[in-house]
Amino acid sequence: MSNILQFVPRCSICQKRPATKLCDFPIATVQYVGHGPRAYHLGYDPRINPKRVITCSKPICDKCSVKSGNFDFCKTHLKEGNS
Numbered sequence: 134m135s136n137i138l139q140f141v142p143r144c145s146i147c148q149k150r151p152a153t154k155l156c157d158f159p160i161a162t163v164q165y166v167g168h169g170p171r172a173y174h175l176g177y178d179p180r181i182n183p184k185r186v187i188t189c190s191k192p193i194c195d196k197c198s199v200k201s202g203n204f205d206f207c208k209t210h211l212k213e214g215n216s
């Protein structure tokens with residue numbers, strides 16, 4: 134059991150370095166009113182948390198990410214955040 138290769142996702146911007154983080158830029162907020170869809174298999178229960186922020190979640194490396202407070206943004210979204 135010593136030949137297991139670990140899958141390391143590549144950075145989606147430079148495609149060279151391994152991605153160490155995901156972009157936290159919120160692209161949408163989903164809120165269910167009343168009975169939400171059955172998404173419990175995704176670990177999501179609308180009764181507990183009816184509001185859900187969908188983030189960019191693009192895999193990015195240290196060099197291609199920009200830190201803003203507690204969040205890491207990909208370079209694409211940093212421009213949008215500043216405008």
Ligand SMILES: [Zn+2]
Pocket residue numbers: 144145146147148149150193194195196197
């Ligand atoms: Zn990169």
Ligand SMILES: [Zn+2]
Pocket residue numbers: 156157158189190191206207208209210
């Ligand atoms: Zn992004």
